[in-house]
Amino acid sequence: MMQVIAKAAENGAELDCNTQIEMVFKTLSKDFVGFRAAYNFGGSELILTKLMKELQTYELMLNDRVQP
Numbered sequence: 647m648m649q650v651i652a653k654a655a656e657n658g659a660e661l662d663c664n665t666q667i668e669m670v671f672k673t674l675s676k677d678f679v680g681f682r683a684a685y686n687f688g689g690s691e692l693i694l695t696k697l698m699k700e701l702q703t704y705e706l707m708l709n710d711r712v713q714p
Contacts, residue, residue, distance in 0.1 A: 647673050648698070666694045670701070677708055 647670050654661060661669070671682055681704045685692075692700065 651694075663693060667692065667697055670694070670697060674701075678704065680704075 651661060651666050651669065671685075674682065678701070681701065684690075
């Protein structure tokens with residue numbers, strides 16, 4: 647996803663932080679519905695790099711929950 651955003655900027659697109667975050671959310675699987683709900687409900691204001699770190703942490707949590 648970061649490559650897509652970087653390529654868009656390279657081609658002259660001006661994407662504000664909210665647009666970038668919305669692009670990331672649109673690519674997430676249904677496994678991340680809880681993350682998105684918490685983000686929206688909590689009124690979180692994250693920059694893109696912080697969002698990516700939070701998503702990685704959430705993904706690790708999901709993976710730990712699935713493994714026996």
